[in-house]
Amino acid sequence: MDFGHSADESHFRERVQAELRSVPVVAELARLRTSGEREPDERDLYRLLGERGLLGVDWPRRYGGQGRTAAHAAVAVEEMMRAGVPDTLFVNGIQTVGKLVLLVGTEEQKQRVLPELAVGRRFASVLYTEPEVGSDLSALTTRAVAVDGGYRIDGVKIFNLKSGITDFGLCVARTSLEGSRYEGLTLFLVDLHAPGVHVESLDTMADEQFHRVELDGVRVPATAVVGEVGDGWAILAEALPLERTGFDFALRAERWFEAGCRDLAMRDGADPGPAADWLADVGRHGAATRAAALLAWRCAGSADRGRLDELRTSTAKWYASEQAAAAARWALTRHGMDAPDELAESLDSAYREAPGLTLAGGTSEMMLQTISGFLFAGEPAGLAAPEVD
Amino acid sequence: MRLERGEAQRDLARAVRCELGPLAGPGGRMESxxxxxxxxxxxxxxxxxxxxVGGLALGLACAVPVCEELGRWAAPDSYRAHALLAELAQAAENERSGSRTTALTDALPLLATGKVSAGLAAGTGxxxxRTADGWVLDGDCALPEPxxxxxxxxxxxxxxxxxxxxxxxxxxxxVVCAATRREGIRRLSLQGVVAQAVSAPLHRADGAPSPLLARARVRQAAYLLGLASGAHRLAVQRAAxxxxxxxxxxxxxxxxxxxxEQFAHLEAVRLLxxxxxxxxxxxxPGAVGATQSLAYAAELALQVTAHAVHVHGAAGIGKDSAVQGHYRVAAVEATRWGAPASLWREAGALRLR
Incomplete structure (x- = not known):
């Protein structure tokens, strides 16, 4: 194993850091931080990041990307999150929608959609779940009926993020009622500014709000279909690992662990004093936070070799999201109620965000189901099994 | 980062697994x-x-898969004590912080062939x-089966x-070695024994573990990781x-x-x-990494081996069950370099420095 970064990756990291220190980016980050709004509009910041080539890092150049590796993209994500860039538009728009279009989209879709996402001119959100559907997407009821030149979509999508400011949504809808509930699902790119789209925000305990998107007779062209008609379930099975590399969760764990450690610094040989009670927690959370990052980096390595490994992505997602949530709870309790204002605000925000982490992008139970499926696949071998990985 | 095992690491793991397998007797027991x-x-x-001294100088990265495979079989191995003795003998000379006798100097080339072996004691007794004759040792300590x-x-x-x-x-x-009432643990009594070699203090003044201790912790963590992985594999097989x-x-x-969940933790510890x-x-710098790896691996080995026995039901408690062997070995190996709670505190303190 090699835990170091290549010279090229290190050089790229320095370049990303320099871009994130540039005057316009710093000013925009400061504006977002001091806006006083719970969920300020980040699109101007993303336009600046897009201009600097930080969004479609590992996409081919012909689609507006930088043509670099998944490891370079991971470096960019690390640095952007460490600089305080809110990541939902990135995770949903670039990592999920953009990557899926790259994976199964038509050439026309790639040329139309990806360059605009990469420069931060247009934004995308994910319209998967529905009221009463939860994680079981095979139960969804939104209908897409073929009409002249395309489809007419009717249904309600719920608990999606950023749909109030995005331009299109990746929507899964039922195009056929025949066969099993896993058949007849199709993915569409839906223009969220189209007639019949009604977006309503739903207040949450976290800073980010959910949205309810009602699709009332929304007309989409045939070119809006992503992948083959009726292949939605299979595509989602392949695409869901794209949002489960664990990087976003591992970086939250890192941020909140560091916040928890603030003011605990020890001098060599000094009596740890009241810090002593917290030392074991610092050790545990520090180790788990580092492990979360390594599990995510291992997924980046898999991505560079072709397809993401579902066992590894599920493992990384479960571990990193659980650790991030645990770090948020620990950091808040570590500092108590009399933390300085700015720290108290960020810890409270983390605490309110934490429960969503083990639900978003596949619940912890779904990850464990996937992992146990691999563990029990076939006839599990004994200690003498030849495979060593 | 390339977080896949290298070819040499895979080959070593395969070779050890392949050779150890046939040694397992009833209940998975192996003769040391x-x-x-x-x-x-x-x-x-x-x-x-x-x-x-006839060595291959392949580094700790190649010792990790070997220790992990030994742990996987809950094997009564002499590798970790042996590697430590060799490092101790070399460090005593290189750092001139202690002494090394002719007997140990003569033994160094034999260490490379395994013709000389060592036991590894634990405890604070x-x-x-330091005397005119060198370092003289007095007191008792515990000696897991050498x-x-x-x-x-x-x-x-x-x-x-x-x-x-x-x-x-x-x-x-x-040096008197006597049985104790705890199976697998002997009592080593030393009365005015002149040491053959003495290391530098295991912790520096700033609290950081010495390189010798850090490397010993990594080997121990790898063994415990293997122990937990082996028990986990047995549990999965049983559950299926x-x-x-x-x-x-x-x-x-x-x-x-x-x-x-345990699988995910095992993967996490393996990377650490x-x-x-x-x-x-x-x-x-590797003080934090070595210490947290051992703390995590020790705690996980205790938890996973106990759970693996549970998954086997009453059959897991029988002496002819391999999984009880893993559980019992965990009791010794998870505390050999200190209790996990104390290691976690040390890891925390090292992080904050």
């Missing part, structure tokens, strides 16, 4: 003499030693005092400057094949999910252990 001979046949005692025909014991000993490791000749008349109420018990989420070895081999 057979394990030792197998490691010697595979030239593994030369793995980390420098070429000057031995005191070391390999047969052991030539040296590596013993932790307290000095005014902190705890050190000392090598003593096993055949000294002043044991039928209750008309179906395999692994089809119940109450059984499957804890095993899935390999990173600690990579740091040590590269001369990078």
């Amino acid at each position: 003499a057979e394990v030792h001979a197998t490691l010697a046949d595979l030239d593994l005692f030369a793995l980390e030693l420098p070429p000057a 031995v005191l070391a005092a 390999p047969p025909d052991v030539a040296f014991h590596v013993v932790p000993a307290r000095t005014a400057d902190g705890t050190v490791l000392a090598a003593v000749a096993a055949d000294s008349s002043k 094949t044991r039928r209750q109420f008309g179906r395999p018990i692994g089809e119940n989420q109450a059984v499957a999910f804890p095993l899935a 252990v390999h990173e600690a070895a990579w740091d040590a081999d590269g001369g990078r």
